[in-house]
Structure formats: structure tokens, C-alpha cells
Amino acid sequence: MKKYKSKKRKFENYAYVLDFLEYGYPDDKRPLHQRKPIAQGFGEKQFVLMELVLKDDKTVEIGERVYIGKGKRDKVEYISRMLKYEELTPTAKTELFYVIKEAVKRNEKKFIQFINECGPITNKMHSLQLLPGIGKTTMWKIIEEREAKPFESFEDVEKRVHRNLLDAISKRIEEELKEPQKYYLFVQWKEHQQ
Structure with a gap:
């Protein structure tokens, strides 16, 4: 039986905030008290777009570098999904080049x-x-x-x-x-x- 080497999956440790939506997306039909704060982000190493759900009492700034790795996270509760470019808000699309540039510099x-x-x-x-x-x-x-x-x-x-x-x-x-x-x-x- 032939053994295959499995590629070790790489995970992001940090993401840059592209946009912060304190009450979630505007088209979310749920009452405000049921919504979670959301950020759209860009992964620093794998260059992926993602949706981050923040802890209830936390806010983030556009362009801020936040920890999303394993272990205790200060501001991010979890990563809810990967995004496509079309799903980004207009603000996130505007900020994308600048955070990419910062990730490339790092x-x-x-x-x-x-x-x-x-x-x-x-x-x-x-x-x-x-x-x-x-x-x-x-x-x-x-x-x-x-x-x-x-x-x-x-x-x-x-x-x-x-x-x-x-x-x-x-x-x-x-x-x-x-x-x-x-x-x-x-x-x-x-x-x-x-």
C-alpha cells in the first residue's frame, strides 16, 4: 500500500481589518440585539478574504492587525467563513490594496x-x-x-x-x-x- 505525504495545512495567525460592521450587515433581518459585530478581513500569510465575528464588547479599527490564530484571541471570537471579492463592502474594497501592501511589507x-x-x-x-x-x-x-x-x-x-x-x-x-x-x-x- 502506497503512503501519501499529507500537506500540512497552514492557518492564519493574523488578519487585517478591511471593514468593521458593528451591527452586522445592513440587510440582516434579525433584530439588532441578536446580531454580532462583524469585520471583513485579509489574511496576512495566505492572502485570503474572510469574515470575522468579534466578541460582543470589542471593536476594531480599519487597517488594524488582529490575532486570529489558535489559542486566546483578544477581539475575534471566530472566523465565520471565507469571502469572495464580490462579497466585500465598498469600504473593504477601498482598503484592500493598503492592507495587502502592509502584509507584503511584513x-x-x-x-x-x-x-x-x-x-x-x-x-x-x-x-x-x-x-x-x-x-x-x-x-x-x-x-x-x-x-x-x-x-x-x-x-x-x-x-x-x-x-x-x-x-x-x-x-x-x-x-x-x-x-x-x-x-x-x-x-x-x-x-x-x-
Whole structure:
């Protein structure tokens, strides 16, 4: 009998608040006293959209980083479900890019490692070309620079290549959350860090 290695499931420990709905969703027909405070959030490591149910006496700020991992949580009672981009409130959609950018900054070391090591997706397309604003010329400049000396930070990339990859990566992740893509950069990145 063949044994299969099971992939260890990764769970989020932190999420960023995209919107806070003190009395739940406006279209909820239940009386106010039966509703729970809800936040729409973005997972810091797995880049997933989620609905968080808060503890009754707690409030959160938009953009706040909250603990959602195992063990005692200060503000979040539980994660009720995963969300699709279309289910986000207008406020959450507006805040999404900013919290993605913050999550990317917190994971800078792993993203820089990815930039230093990523390769082609097909014979005609490189992973770097999935980033908004990165064409063939910039892609080759990044490859030449990383071969001369690996990048150390987003600031280092910007100095040597004159491109803001922090914003480009954040925009790409937002695009991937908005609509289906032929190729996914953040899926590659998540696989890369395992």
C-alpha cells in the first residue's frame, strides 16, 4: 500500500481589518440585539478574504492587525467563513490594496527571496512579467541585477532597478483576488515558502 505525504495545512495567525460592521450587515433581518459585530478581513500569510465575528464588547479599527490564530484571541471570537471579492463592502474594497501592501511589507524577506529565485512560467513568459509594469526590459534588468548580487530589500530593488516592486506585488495580489487569472503569482509565492 502506497503512503501519501499529507500537506500540512497552514492557518492564519493574523488578519487585517478591511471593514468593521458593528451591527452586522445592513440587510440582516434579525433584530439588532441578536446580531454580532462583524469585520471583513485579509489574511496576512495566505492572502485570503474572510469574515470575522468579534466578541460582543470589542471593536476594531480599519487597517488594524488582529490575532486570529489558535489559542486566546483578544477581539475575534471566530472566523465565520471565507469571502469572495464580490462579497466585500465598498469600504473593504477601498482598503484592500493598503492592507495587502502592509502584509507584503511584513513578508518582505520571503518576497525578496522569491524575486531573487523565481524563474520562467513558460518558454515565453517569466514570473516577473506577471507584475504590473514589468515588461521584458525591466525583467531582464532585475535578472541581471540579482545575478550580480541578490536583492536584500524592496528599497534595494528600487535603487538598482528603479521600480517599486512592493506596489507592483500588492497590485498583482489584488488583481488575483478580484478575478480569475491564467497564472497566479501569489500561489507560486505560497508554494515557494513551504
